[in-house]
Amino acid sequence: MTELRTSTPPPGNSFRAQRLHPAWIVAGVGFVTLVGAAAFRSVPSVLLDPLHEEFGWSRGTIGSAVSLNMLLYGLISPFAAALMDRFGIRRVVASALVLVAAGAGLTVFMTQAWQLILTWGLLVGVGVGSMSMPFVATITGRWFVRQRGLVTGVLTAAGATGQLVFLPLVSSLASAHGWRVPSLVVAAAALAVVPLVLLFIRDFPSDVGASAYGAEPGSTAGLRKQATGGAIRALTVLATVARRPGFWLLAGGFAVCGASTNGLVATHFVSAAHDHGMPPTTAAGLLALVGIFDVAGTIFSGWLSDRVDPRYLLLAYYTLRGLSLLILPSLFAPHTQPSMWVFIIFYGLDWIATVPPTVMLCRELFGDDGPVAFGWVFASHQIGAAIAATGAGVIRDIQGSYTMAWYIAGGLCGLAALMSILIKRAVVPAAV
Template sequence: ARGALIVPLEAEFQWSRAAIAGAVALGLLLFGLAAPFAGKLIDRFGPRIVATVSVALFALGTLLTLTVSSVLELVLYWGVVIGLGTGGTALVLGATIANRWFVSHRGLVTGVLSSAASAGQLVAVPLVVLLTVAYDWRTGVIVVAGFSFVLVPLVWLFLQDSPASVGLRGYGAETQTAAQAAAATASPVPMSRVVRHGDFWLLAGSFFVCGATSTGLIGTHLLPFAQDQGISSTAAAWAFGIMGAVNALGTMGSGWLCDRFDRRRLLFAYYTFRGLSLLARPWVSGPISLFLLAIIFGLEYIATVPPTATLVADVFGKQSVGQVFGWIFAAHQLGSAVVSSLAGVFYVWTGTYFESFVGAGLLAIVAGAFCLRLRVQTVSPVPVPA
């Protein structure tokens, strides 16, 4: 919901949009850089403790936002504390849980868990904006921080590390072949082998563009862009929320599709569709066109996650998902950080988002072409020493 606070912070503190976007960009970058290390910790210690600590850091960083009085403090709270906190949650955590607990229907489950971020967006962004309009931006921050602190003990009490930790088997484990069962108990593939695999770089490169065009540009700048077009902050927030609701459906649908169709072709379709919708975005001129584009873009906002995460499991093995997808997600967040910051800088220079939307649209189309070059050659697992 940080994008909902850009204009209120501009108005109260007279900070430039580039400076505020820079704080968001650092948070997105550390979110990504923390992900592979969080993934490795999840692979080693389990999701429970990593998720609990991460949610606590996010709650703390959100609460500290209430005390902000300088850009440096904003960078510290949004960039460092929240950035590190979010690094241990979201997509890496969901991908790991899906591949640990499910042998069949992994794509659908990954889609459902990934859509949780959109469900949160559906609630958080309109809520923060409405509270800001009715009271002030601090009220919205208090509500988000309070809800986050409530989650900390709930995560610790109810999140389990694996089916084995509660005496169960993964859903669909009875259909596993001997080779699949052996791979499930193998050691993670070393990153020294992962980085020599061409599919790793194609997935990381396309996911860099995913981050640049989704959370980097749209997630950070959609609300300020809409307000610049004369659209009210409330209408813009509802458009953002609608995009989140549609994306929840789109991401779950993507998971269902990638259990049935070639994931490379799905990724090609998603990125191409995204590119075309971004190329149309500069011509938004009113609430109706904004809502229409929110629906179109929302269909594939995070739809790339299920095919990307399940391809990682197919190529590098389930035991390597936390670490390998963590590094691929780091590329996603690097793209988010770069474009979040650059779009703010270009806005200061030109007073418009035109160049940012057109450039992002072209990048998305190129990323789609990358995905067609994936070979999906499985890396042999490393047996656990006897």
């Protein structure tokens, strides 16, 4: 997966001594950044009980900061992708890391609930949202022609899985040392990544005298393009792609993706398992295993996206996910049965495998607007997650169980599969 440098970089270039194609350096730093971002997002959920005990704030009030964080994580995405076009990847990501550090570090001084909403909700939400999935689309779209799907899968796994994997680690740290320690650790970790971003991230391959990885001789892939406005570009792209049926089919399917993963399973699985007598620590461990298996599933999905029609992959993923959710209510028990292990493995492999084919379709359908368009598609993912997180809780309050929520999610996955196969691919893939 590596190749020797064939171009000579300008004098003084930081990639000068590297034998690897610089695209792999950029992808590697992006991987570290996204893993870190996942850790940043893990901390708010472990603050609920400690903050309630220390300050007496209601869980609803504390939860509002977490909800704002989640919502901004999605809604900032298209604007972040546009700002990367306007100001460059390095500046946007470095600034985002500083915002995360400020938001996490300032929490140790807070005394009122609105300060939590300002720090973990607003500052960390904006910061992490600026390093979300459009960051993946921007790196892969600019730096890779060959292996683009595989790299998309690897980077997606870093961002999507890290939160589930880090959750028990952050929780243990908070239990042993209090909630302030993980907050300060997150702040320090965010600042530690900034030098890596400034030293090794570049906006375009042409900035280091190279072409995109796998580009044919004479190709324009990887050449610097004229910068355009940030927020205006995000809104302009939305106005353009909103006239395309493919955008709404992708966004609708991805909203179901968010509802059936982050919104439902990530938020309510532990509570649903506890309803059936399973200890919360056991259920949390199972959820962490979902994240581990997601690494393999998402990377494999990226590999397949280079070789198989992305629509067929989405059809398969949503169909299989829907079937697994329909049978989940019958698998809950006080102890982990073999059937539950099968679900954890199967569902983990499918957790966020939808991202690589969705990114590929956005790039194909919308060309250079693909990363920004994917930002809006990803925003729909988070909106779906927010609706499901609230809706499943309401169902539990009214009916006394989550059973109907699992059934509704399974049915919606079937609808997402149908929407995916209805997407019309471009006759000629957009130039990259």
